[in-house]
Amino acid sequence: MTAGGTAGRPRRIVVCIKQVPRAQELQVDPVTQTLKRVGVPSEINPPDANALEMALQLKDRLGTEVVVLSMGPTSFDESLERAVAMGADRSVLLTDRILGGSDTVPTAYALSETIQKIGGYDLLLCGEETTDASTGHVGPGIAGHLDLPQITYVSEVRIINGKVRARRTAEDGTEWWETTMPCLCTVNFGCNRPREPTLTGKIRVKRGGLVTHWSCADVGIDPKKVGLFNSPTIVAKVDTVRLPSRSGQIFSGEPEESVRKLLASLVADRVIAA
């Protein structure tokens, strides 16, 4: 449905992002064993921010249009607005109550439908995985639904002779892959340094109209394929890792004396040899 190959360069890049709780501030509720999301500051999922930066760098060089897409509650506007302030042309939020509880299978379906509605894309970029779920399913799932070639764990993309050439991080080194457009790449976490929003970008956000909300009906998403009941994943159990408590011991007194005591104790515990 698109023709990036003939234009020689991507005309439109769609970047899929998710808003996640800021990793450093994440806590697991000791009672319910689920992530505490309320009151935790949010951010763009860090690998998605790398995908966005990669798209914006292509835009800087080639003038490509960048559309950012997310699925979630309207509180995700914060991240979508940030993406526009960073330089994306506009963003779309797929938001609908019936999507609640969707796992990666309905999410990939719903996003692929929305991407088709956006249309005109030559390149789809996703982060390699999210920091709050770490499945890495959604990007490849979208490629599957849209029947697109995909390159995962990409740290660099070049557009050469109308084709995408991407450096893929493999377990034992890097590989260069080439494919035709349209295609999908999932982007390595930390492969670039996402830019800060600009004043001009923030003003564009304030002027409004650049973040569009679509419901499932707007896109034509089948309600029977999304939501909690259409999600095959079952979270059976979540465990928190409890740090073992340490029996701290303080040796006080004159430095030489306390060092002697410490050494004696370490020898007694067979940590070091006498």
Next chain:
Amino acid sequence: MSRKAERAASSRFGRCPTDISEERLLPVPLFRRGKREIVEHFDVIVVGAGPAGSAAALTLARKGFSTLLVERGRSPGAKGMFGGRVYAWPFAELLPEWAKDCPIERRVVRENLAFLTDDASLGISFDAPKMAQGRGASFTALRAKFDAWFAKKAQDAGAVLVTGIRVDDLWREDGRVRGVFVAPNDRVVSDLVVIAEGATSTLVRKAGLKADLEPREVSVGVKETVELPAETIQERFGLDETEGAAYLYTNRASVSLGLVVSSEDLSRKKVEIQEIQTRFRMHPAVQRLIRGGKVVEYSAHLVPELGAGMMPRLSGDGILVVGDAAGFLINNGYTFRGVDLAIASGVAAGEAAEAARAAGGMTAANLGAYEKFLRRRNVLTDLERFRRAPLYMKKDRLFDVYPRMLMEIAERMYTVDGAGKERLFDVVLDEAASAGVPKLKMLLDLLQGARSM
């Protein structure tokens, strides 16, 4: 869609002048190059969303200027610091309904002036419940809440607030200010820029309105916020739920302990300001009030100290300076005013812009009316009146010799130990002699003090 229709739909992409057969890696990314560059335009850009900036933006927006208010912090007040007290008089005119939703911590109903030595304190206390009412009212506030509230008022009036952006420089064209510069390819154009950046303004220097700050022109203010339950504060300070005592400022559920020390003194006496602050906090008279509390915040900032003596040029072609950036601060030893002058100067800047618009444009000549509007609000007049106060307070005798002397006198006045009592007058003369201050000099200090304060 057919190939042909699709190509037609995307034809605007077909005219790219760049050779696209092989992607060229340009040394400098060209964000929105050429005709595609979008430059935003406002009538006025106000840099800094503190009290001065928000007052200016509010006034300008009401007068029909499209106004951009740019703040460096994540939110207004996030980077701001002050002692903790606001004199409310400028609100009477600007926001008559201010008391309804203004985030007041406590209304000030008592003034204490105290001299502290290592373990003793001597103070004057002035209780006046009616100070909490009317034009002379003042209150304590926390910047994070107060600045956010004030900036919201400017937004409600139509100003566009953008936070988290540091303006790096002014955008100049044909020798006049034409807007602000954040980064290459990130500038915003305006007819007028109002600098409300605070004491450490770099734009004032970059605009050539002022040379670098001199140590004698600034003090360092430090503040610790000590968390205490509201009831404890009320009990210890003898307050009801909304009243407050000034100097050691009481907030709703915290106490702000602050002090301001001249930068020159710090370097001359080779002391660290943290050390002085710690001694202040550990002083028995202070400890009594804050014990059991936890220091939850520590902040420090430069304070412009020379008032009328350090003012930059206040206006130029397409530019006005307000608030601390203009050195609008009065510290005469018993009152410490900054926020009220900042607000009044912001309002005056709005009026000056209106007058300049009516006179044909934001030229230096037309914006010169700013001084007139400042005088109408007694900003410049008060600053000039107290011009000598900072110099007077720099005398060592005032903060070192005299407090010690007063303390010795008080000690001798109130000590009854059977060793024989002297008459008060003799005690004073005796202490003055042992402090090594000639009587004539003392008289002179007294006279100068009366004149400069």
